[in-house]
Structure formats: C-alpha cells, structure tokens
Amino acid sequence: MPVLLTGHGLQQFRHGPNKLPTVDHRQLGRSGLRVSRLALGTMTWGHGTDTDEAADQLATFCEAGGTLVDTADVYQDGHSEQILGELLGTVVARDDIIVATKAVARRTDGPFGGGASRGALLTALEGSLRRLQVDHIDLWQLHAWDPSVPLEETLAALETAVTGGKVRYIGVSNYTGWQLATAATLQQARPGRSPLVSTQLEYSLLERGGEHEIVPAAQHHGIGLLPWAPLGRGVLTGKYRNGTPADSRGADSRLARYVEHxxxxxxxxxxxxxxxxxxxxxxxxxxxxxxxxxxxxxVAAPVVGARNATQLTMALTSEDIHLPAAIQAALDDVSAGEHAPAVTSG
Incomplete structure (x- = not known):
C-alpha cells in the first residue's frame, strides 16, 4: 500500500522493536467488500485534531494496513470531511482507502438541510462528494432513523445514489433492532436492490445493550457491525481512574457529557x-x-478515534493481542447483567 507522505508519528514506529502491527482484514457482513478490522474514526478532525495531526494519523493507519476511514457530513460542520478530502492523494492514494461517511443529521436550515427525505439525502451526498473531493463514496450510511419520512423513500434515495455510481455500498447507523431488520427486509424484498452491508452502534465492554436486538438482527441479515466508542468513550483506557486529565475529552466542554455517561x-x-x-x-x-x-x-471493525498518532499506534497494538478463553470469559462475566444478554456465534 503506497504512502505518499510520511507523518512524524509514522516515522517513530515503522522500524525496529516498535514496528507497527499489521492490521488484518475481514468481509463487511455478507458483502464482497473487505475492510481492515480496525477503522479510523475522524469525529474530532477539525476540533482537537488539526490537519497536520490528521495527516500523521492517516499515514500511520495506512502504513499498518488500515483501509476503512469513517467520517460524517456533520462532524465539525463538515470540516472533518474536508480535511480527509485534502489528505486523499497527498498522504495516501485514493484507491487505497475505503471512504465511509454519513448523512441525515441536520446540517443547515431549510427543506434539504437534514433528514432522510430523498431531497435532503441527495443534497447531502453532493456536499460530501464536494468536501471529500471524490467522485464516489465507498460506504454511505444513514446516520439515524428519521420517523418523519417513509422508509421506502429513504431507501429509494440510497438506491438512486448507488445506481448513479456515486455510492458503492450502503449502511446505517444508530438504528434499533426493529428498524435495522425492517430496512434490511425491504431492501431484500426488491430483487436487484443493494443490500445494507453495515450498521454502526455504540458497543463496548461498558455498552452491551445492542446485544439484545441489534446484533441478532444484523447477524440474521448478514450485516456487519461497526462499533463506535469501542473504548467506552475513552473510559476503558483507564485515563479517568484518578481524575480528568487536562488534555482528555472529559476536560473538553463540548465532550465532557459524552464521557461522563x-x-x-x-x-x-x-x-x-x-x-x-x-x-x-x-x-x-x-x-x-x-x-x-x-x-x-x-463485528467487522471497531471505529477508533484517536487524538494523535501516538494514541492511534497504541490502538493498533491490539492487532497483536488474542485474548485467552479464560480472560475473555472473565470480561464477559464482569460486563454482563441486564445490559448484556449472552451472544452466540451461531
């Protein structure tokens, strides 16, 4: 995988005993799309992560074999997409990256500034393509369920984007189990329609509620899971055990409530x-x-958002870890309860 620009974080770890682990790859659900089993999240790009640091992260991620980069049209008012667009072709070749973004969340006032109507979605798509400086999006996701719009209209807009060549694969995010199953069933009921291949949900040792309905629905329909906040919004790293570090998200006025959860x-x-x-x-x-x-x-790929390339490199070390059955069982047990029913691999 050619990296066209080397970042400082990459230089630090690419040789010697600290050589970057190699990221493995998986099929995304039952689709033909193979993705790195760790995804790079960009929610803080443009707030807390500037363009230079984003370049370091992207270079580090790609050097390790990472391919799936996730953003959204509302992350930092579109600045996240814009930064990623500036880095494609300079830090990494466009064809070496799977660009995933989202639409539906409210961006501006007006009839097409948000929501899952046909007009709003296709307007959002054009905006994402422009900011990302690409001619197509590899994975386009509905950021949330919109109860004010008929689901058939929403799904038809996704199909228009695919048949028009502007989107390759489609998915959803933050859907409940019944919402996911309904959307997947409607797509499958129409021969020739593009299936949903992914769903994003909050999922970690601290948040296992999705195992009740979302995970079984996704498995039944062959939809890959892309967990967001896989580190429990940073809490699982232990950084908050003895207080709130000044440089953490918990100390950021815009993100403190997100972590406090x-x-x-x-x-x-x-x-x-x-x-x-x-x-x-x-x-x-x-x-x-x-x-x-x-x-x-x-699970296809947890989506990890790092503040800098050093944090990202620490996340990449998980690729060298295989949890013994006894440790996995102990973690299952301590995190189980009313929020976490048993999940089988069947």
Missing part, C-alpha cells in the same frame, strides 16, 4: 478487570478492550 461504579469494576487482564498479558488496557470488541460475533 460511562463514568459509573459499574464502569469502575469493568475497568479494573481490564487492567488486571492487561497486566497478565503484558499489554495495555486499551489493547485488551479493543481485542475483546474486535472478536465479538458479527
């Missing part, structure tokens, strides 16, 4: 178990938490 007594017990596992394996809590979610049934 998982700063609970239950989380404290789970984080301690992750630390114990990490000490036994001689690795980091971050790597243990990522390895656990990576190997859950149906």
């Amino acid at each position: 998982h700063r609970t007594e239950r989380a404290t017990r789970i984080v301690q178990a992750v630390f114990t596992a990490a000490e036994g394996l001689g690795t980091s809590p971050l790597a243990v938490a990522l390895a656990w979610i990576r190997d859950r049934p149906g």
Whole structure:
C-alpha cells in the first residue's frame, strides 16, 4: 500500500522493536467488500485534531494496513470531511482507502438541510462528494432513523445514489433492532436492490445493550457491525481512574457529557478487570478492550478515534493481542447483567 507522505508519528514506529502491527482484514457482513478490522474514526478532525495531526494519523493507519476511514457530513460542520478530502492523494492514494461517511443529521436550515427525505439525502451526498473531493463514496450510511419520512423513500434515495455510481455500498447507523431488520427486509424484498452491508452502534465492554436486538438482527441479515466508542468513550483506557486529565475529552466542554455517561461504579469494576487482564498479558488496557470488541460475533471493525498518532499506534497494538478463553470469559462475566444478554456465534 503506497504512502505518499510520511507523518512524524509514522516515522517513530515503522522500524525496529516498535514496528507497527499489521492490521488484518475481514468481509463487511455478507458483502464482497473487505475492510481492515480496525477503522479510523475522524469525529474530532477539525476540533482537537488539526490537519497536520490528521495527516500523521492517516499515514500511520495506512502504513499498518488500515483501509476503512469513517467520517460524517456533520462532524465539525463538515470540516472533518474536508480535511480527509485534502489528505486523499497527498498522504495516501485514493484507491487505497475505503471512504465511509454519513448523512441525515441536520446540517443547515431549510427543506434539504437534514433528514432522510430523498431531497435532503441527495443534497447531502453532493456536499460530501464536494468536501471529500471524490467522485464516489465507498460506504454511505444513514446516520439515524428519521420517523418523519417513509422508509421506502429513504431507501429509494440510497438506491438512486448507488445506481448513479456515486455510492458503492450502503449502511446505517444508530438504528434499533426493529428498524435495522425492517430496512434490511425491504431492501431484500426488491430483487436487484443493494443490500445494507453495515450498521454502526455504540458497543463496548461498558455498552452491551445492542446485544439484545441489534446484533441478532444484523447477524440474521448478514450485516456487519461497526462499533463506535469501542473504548467506552475513552473510559476503558483507564485515563479517568484518578481524575480528568487536562488534555482528555472529559476536560473538553463540548465532550465532557459524552464521557461522563460511562463514568459509573459499574464502569469502575469493568475497568479494573481490564487492567488486571492487561497486566497478565503484558499489554495495555486499551489493547485488551479493543481485542475483546474486535472478536465479538458479527463485528467487522471497531471505529477508533484517536487524538494523535501516538494514541492511534497504541490502538493498533491490539492487532497483536488474542485474548485467552479464560480472560475473555472473565470480561464477559464482569460486563454482563441486564445490559448484556449472552451472544452466540451461531
């Protein structure tokens, strides 16, 4: 995979004992699309992560064999997409990256500024293509369910994007189990329509509620899981065990409530178990938490958002970790309860 521009973070780890791990790849659901089993998230690109740091992250990710890069039209008011667009062709060749973005969230006022209507979606698509400076999007995802628009209209707009050559694969994000199953069934009922290949959901040792309905629905319909916040919004790394670091998301006025959601007594017990596992394996809590979610049934690629290339490199070390059955069972047990029913690989 040719990297056209080398970042400082990449230089630090590409040789010697700290050589970057190699990211493995998987099919995305039952589709023909193969993706790296770790995805690079870009939610903070444009806020907390400037263009130079984003370039370092992208270079580091690609050098390790990563391919799936996830963004959205509303991340930092479109600035995230814009930064990624500026880096394609300079940091990495366009054809070496699977560009995934999203639409539906409200971007502007007006009839086409958000939502899942045909007009709003196709307007959003044109905006994403322009900011990303590409002629097609590899994976286009509905960011949320829109109850005000008939689902058939929404799905027909996705099909228009695919048949028009502007989108290659389609998916959804933040759908409930019944919403996901309904959308997948409608697509499958129309011969020749593009199937949904992915769904994003919050999923980690701290958030296993999706195992009740979303995960079984996705497995039944052959839809790959792309977990967001796989590190429990940063809590599973242990950075908040003794307070709130000044450079963390928890100290950011715009993101503090996002992190506080998982700063609970239950989380404290789970984080301690992750630390114990990490000490036994001689690795980091971050790597243990990522390895656990990576190997859950149906998961294609956890989406990891890093503040800098050094943090991303730490996440990439999870590729060298395979959790022994006893440790996996212990983590399953400590994180189970009313939020986490048993999940089988069948």
